[in-house]
Amino acid sequence: xxxxxxxxxxxxxxxxxxxxxxxxxxxxxxxxxxxxxxxxxxxxxxxxxxxxxxxxxxxxxxxxxxxxxxxxxxxxxxxxxxxxxxxxxxxxxxxxxxxxxxxxxxxxxxxxxxxxxxxxxxxxxxxxxxxxxxxxxxxxxxxxxxxxxxxxxxxxxxxxxxxxxxxxxxxxxxxxxxxxxxxxxxxxxxxxxxxxxxxxxxxxxxxxxxxxxxxxxxxxxxxxxxxxxxxxxxxxxxxxxxxxxxxxxxxxxxxxxxxxxxxxxxxxxxxxxxxxxxxxxxxxxxxxxxxxxxxxxxxxxxxxx
Amino acid sequence: xxxxxxxxxxxxxxxxxxxxxxxxxxxxxxxxxxxxxxxxxxxxxxxxxxxxxxxxxxxxxxxxxxxxxxxxxxxxxxxxxxxxxxxxxxxxxxxxxxxxxxxxxxxxxxxxxxxxxxxxxxxxxxxxxxxxxxxxxxxxxxxxxxxxxxxxxxxxxxxxxxxxxxxxxxxxxxxxxxxxxxxxxxxxxxxxxxxxxxxxxxxxxxxxxxxxxxxxxxxxxxxxxxxxxxxxxxxxxxxxxxxxxxxxxxxxxxxxxxxxxxxxxxxxxxxxxxxxxxxxxxxxxxxxxxxxxxxxxxxxxxxxxxxxxxxxxxxxxxxxxxxxxxxxxxxxxxxxxxxxxxxxxxxxxxxxxxxxxxxxxxxxxxxx
Numbered sequence: 295x296x297x298x299x300x301x302x303x304x305x306x307x308x309x310x311x312x313x314x315x316x317x318x319x320x321x322x323x324x325x326x327x328x329x330x331x332x333x334x335x336x337x338x339x340x341x342x343x344x345x346x347x348x349x350x351x352x353x354x355x356x357x358x359x360x361x362x363x364x365x366x367x368x369x370x371x372x373x374x375x376x377x378x379x380x381x382x383x384x385x386x387x388x389x390x391x392x393x394x395x396x397x398x399x400x401x402x403x404x405x406x407x408x409x410x411x412x413x414x415x416x417x418x419x420x421x422x423x424x425x426x427x428x429x430x431x432x433x434x435x436x437x438x439x440x441x442x443x444x445x446x447x448x449x450x451x452x453x454x455x456x457x458x459x460x461x462x463x464x465x466x467x468x469x470x471x472x473x474x475x476x477x478x479x480x481x482x483x484x485x486x487x488x489x490x491x492x493x494x495x496x497x498x499x500x501x502x503x504x505x506x507x508x509x510x511x512x513x514x515x516x517x518x519x520x521x522x523x524x525x526x527x528x529x530x531x532x533x534x535x536x537x538x539x540x541x542x543x544x545x546x547x548x549x550x551x552x553x554x555x556x557x558x559x560x561x562x563x564x565x566x567x568x569x570x571x572x573x574x575x576x577x578x579x580x581x582x583x584x585x586x587x588x589x590x591x592x593x594x595x596x597x598x599x
Numbered sequence: 600x601x602x603x604x605x606x607x608x609x610x611x612x613x614x615x616x617x618x619x620x621x622x623x624x625x626x627x628x629x630x631x632x633x634x635x636x637x638x639x640x641x642x643x644x645x646x647x648x649x650x651x652x653x654x655x656x657x658x659x660x661x662x663x664x665x666x667x668x669x670x671x672x673x674x675x676x677x678x679x680x681x682x683x684x685x686x687x688x689x690x691x692x693x694x695x696x697x698x699x700x701x702x703x704x705x706x707x708x709x710x711x712x713x714x715x716x717x718x719x720x721x722x723x724x725x726x727x728x729x730x731x732x733x734x735x736x737x738x739x740x741x742x743x744x745x746x747x748x749x750x751x752x753x754x755x756x757x758x759x760x761x762x763x764x765x766x767x768x769x770x771x772x773x774x775x776x777x778x779x780x781x782x783x784x785x786x787x788x789x790x791x792x793x794x795x796x797x798x799x800x801x802x803x804x805x806x807x808x809x810x811x812x813x814x815x816x817x818x819x820x821x822x823x824x825x826x827x828x829x830x831x832x833x834x835x836x837x838x839x840x841x842x843x844x845x846x847x848x849x850x851x852x853x854x855x856x857x858x859x860x861x862x863x864x865x866x867x868x869x870x871x872x873x874x875x876x877x878x879x880x881x882x883x884x885x886x887x888x889x890x891x892x893x894x895x896x897x898x899x900x901x902x903x904x905x906x907x908x909x910x911x912x913x914x915x916x917x918x919x920x921x922x923x924x925x926x927x928x929x930x931x932x933x934x935x936x937x938x939x940x941x942x943x944x945x946x947x948x949x950x951x952x953x954x955x956x957x958x959x960x961x962x963x964x965x966x967x
Contacts, residue, residue, distance in 0.1 A: 308804070502807065503827075512802040559966075
């Protein structure tokens with residue numbers, strides 16, 4: 295049974311990039327904006343984070359650069375959809391394609407190099423038998439992801455700013471008539487979402503697999519988007535969902551390693567099947583949808599209309 | 600007076616145009632002659648040359664052709680297998696390329712179609728099985744390298760477990776697994792091989808998860824048939840050994856990287872382009888080269904390998920090169936106990952090309 299604790303540690307690394315990206319997108323969607331550009335923002339974060347880590351040898355600067363890169367992409371999205379009122383779905387897709395291409399172009403000279411990556415584990419504490427590795431054997435960003443979930447929960451439910459954000463997402467006309475600047479609030483949410491997606495991407499390039507490769511996010515941005523719906527826009531559920539998504543991947547790899555003959559494709563499908571199932575269930579229950587889904591999701595807002 | 604100046608102006612204008620046109624036509628005539636002397640070679644890539652794997656190695660071959668023969672080459676990268684490929688190959692043929700290399704399996708039908716339309720262009724398609732009058736195919740016997748790698752793994756392991764990361768269960772990959780296992784078994788009768796399929800050619804995250812899982816389950820040598828160096832990197836972090844794929848991955852694991860099985864297309868590309876220039880090129884054939892033709896190579900061995908292991912690897916490679924050793928020399932028995940190749944026999948290429956069974960001793964089943 296020696297493999298169980300390492301397997302759990304691996305699940306944490308698989309789940310962490312999803313948590314960052316999903317929580318970021320959750321806040322964006324709570325403000326009533328749908329940004330499908332998560333994949334593009336993540337890969338830009340991965341690129342910027344890796345390049346900065348190589349140049350400065352500082353993971354803190356790398357994380358900041360990744361957040362900046364993600365936020366920059368989000369700002370482009372925000373300008374197009376919030377100021378110019380472009381279609382959010384089309385713009386989000388464009389941001390994804392743009393990010394994948396731009397990161398490949400900028401990252402050309404970074405292919406084939408590597409560095410040590412984030413260090414793992416808290417000294418001394420991780421030596422505690424049984425729970426030491428489990429609780430204290432992770433890298434710093436895993437703890438940050440838990441902190442982010444907690445803070446976003448507090449923000450959305452316990453603070454005035456969070457309630458305003460939700461009001462903007464639920465009924466932007468009402469929020470506008472109360473004197474809140476819908477566009478400004480949505481800009482802030484979109485930029486925050488971009489920064490978090492960038493951070494999630496950086497986790498891939500500085501902790502998960504410390505290297506840069508074109509297209510290295512491999513669709514994780516899309517999983518994060520699915521995760522937001524799966525979580526019915528609640529941070530805690532996003533956390534659980536990310537661990538389920540990551541866990542299924544790692545468990546199916548473990549099962550294969552033991553030579554059990556379950557077709558891996560079915561297990562790979564499971565997270566998506568679960569998302570579809572959750573979608574069907576929440577769409578059937580009208581009250582639940584009203585409680586959770588931001589009513590203005592994806593709708594453009596014009597102050598004069 | 601006004602009329603005269605108008606006439607003079609127009610005469611000058613006509614003169615300028617005429618002289619300009621004369622110069623221009625001369626320049627273009629010179630350019631035409633130079634182009635006729637030149638031999639143009641086009642390459643179609645599935646990925647970016649910077650993938651540090653499959654496409655990177657093809658691009659190295661292209662650069663070698665340019666250096667060795669001084670011909671003009673051009674390449675088009677990131678071409679998906681389908682209508683795009685058709686368009687790009689046609690365009691290369693139409694823009695005066697004498698020879699075109701299409702370097703992915705899925706370019707097979709687009710290449711054949713383009714060949715039908717452009718009878719005077721020579722086509723070379725990698726890893727396909729359909730040829731035509733002006734289409735030749737080529738691939739490499741990577742399993743020869745994997746057999747050597749298997750010997751190294753069998754010698755270097757302490758836990759007697761090899762972890763193997765597979766992409767898709769196609770004959771190419773299954774052949775590699777069998778070759779690695781047979782090689783390891785030769786030097787280590789207790790060897791076990793654990794196989795994890797990641798259902799992708801390129802997903803650094805998933806490949807690294809698979810490597811971690813294999814290490815957690817006791818493997819201390821990681822082999823891979825996927826394209827990213829992530830597994831080598833994981834091995835380095837966890838203090839176990841790894842064997843790379845497609846190109847030299849030692850920079851990702853200075854301590855862990857024992858060797859890589861390297862695709863070397865340069866000798867083949869140079870000989871084919873040369874034949875094309877001489878007029879001795881022929882289509883319709885298939886080339887499946889290994890160590891002997893230089894298409895497959897091993898990158899330099901890590902110092903962590905004791906001298907006797909390095910010597911063993913060198914001698915196996917030499918044996919395969921001179922034909923005295925064949926990785927799939929009989930007896931080859933499948934998991935069901937059926938004899939596929941009789942003792943003393945050498946396998947047929949057709950059987951190797953379509954291999955869809957694990958040899959006896961490998962646990963688990965090929966995913967259907």
